[in-house]
Amino acid sequence: MKIKYLALAVAVLAVLAFAAVEILQKPDVVGTSKTPQQTAAVPLTESKNGPSIPKQKALVVYFSYTGNTRILAEQIRQNVDGDIFELQPATPYSTDYDTVVKQGKQEVESGYKPPLKAKVANLAAYDVIFVGTPIWWYTVAPPVATFLAEANLAGKTIIPFCTHGGYGAGHSLEDIKKLAPTARVFDELVLYGSSKYEQKDILAWLSKVGFGE
Numbered sequence: 075m076k077i078k079y080l081a082l083a084v085a086v087l088a089v090l091a092f093a094a095v096e097i098l099q100k101p102d103v104v105g106t107s108k109t110p111q112q113t114a115a116v117p118l119t120e121s122k123n124g125p126s127i128p129k130q131k132a133l134v135v136y137f138s139y140t141g142n143t144r145i146l147a148e149q150i151r152q153n154v155d156g157d158i159f160e161l162q163p164a165t166p167y168s169t170d171y172d173t174v175v176k177q178g179k180q181e182v183e184s185g186y187k188p189p190l191k192a193k194v195a196n197l198a199a200y201d202v203i204f205v206g207t208p209i210w211w212y213t214v215a216p217p218v219a220t221f222l223a224e225a226n227l228a229g230k231t232i233i234p235f236c237t238h239g240g241y242g243a244g245h246s247l248e249d250i251k252k253l254a255p256t257a258r259v260f261d262e263l264v265l266y267g268s269s270k271y272e273q274k275d276i277l278a279w280l281s282k283v284g285f286g287e
């Protein structure tokens with residue numbers, strides 16, 4: 075009988091001890107769950123490290139006929155804190171590739187700059203402009219030439235990128251500098267036209283032009 079009472083007493087003590095541990099742990103649990111909420115509620119500008127400086131806002135401007143440069147432009151935009159704008163000629167190019175190859179040759183050789191369907195409305199808001207083009211007859215496509223010649227790019231930083239069909243960037247970089255003489259023009263990203271680009275190539279180039287992590 076005595077042993078029975080002793081066992082009961084030990085069991086009661088064990089339950090009490092477990093309850094005591096639970097109560098003592100509770101403030102910790104509440105404290106932990108509060109911490110992230112408090113952190114999230116504090117605006118970055120009031121952090122103990124002082125005001126945070128936002129990254130320079132960039133604009134990605136591009137023209138694309140068959141879609142390769144558009145894919146690259148989207149990938150670049152995803153890696154910079156920026157907006158994107160697609161250049162389109164007021165009169166769309168034919169959907170027949172061979173027709174456009176011939177027309178493109180004439181336009182490039184004559185220096186024709188086709189009127190654009192729309193202009194970037196708030197260019198003044200951006201200091202850095204990524205400019206993307208397919209290579210047409212060894213240089214920028216005519217709608218990109220129109221943008222570079224017509225936009226007020228004085229004091230802006232232009233970071234060019236292009237896609238090509240196997241013959242490289244040609245003299246596109248020199249021509250961009252001639253078309254936008256008042257801008258600062260960085261090294262061009264030159265990639266073979268594709269539907270998928272290596273993230274590491276884009277990141278290495280972004281880092282080179284000052285947009286690295």
Ligand SMILES: Cc1cc2nc3c(=O)[nH]c(=O)nc-3n(C[C@H](O)[C@H](O)[C@H](O)COP(=O)(O)O)c2cc1C
Nearest residue numbers: 138139140141142143178208211212239240241267
């Ligand atoms: C009119 C025209 C001219 C082209 N000229 C060249 C060229 O000189 N060198 C080259 O490597 N590729 C040339 N290409 C191929 C394109 O540069 C290449 O396919 C590019 O990735 C297309 O980009 P997009 O899909 O954004 O239009 C030309 C294509 C067209 C339509």
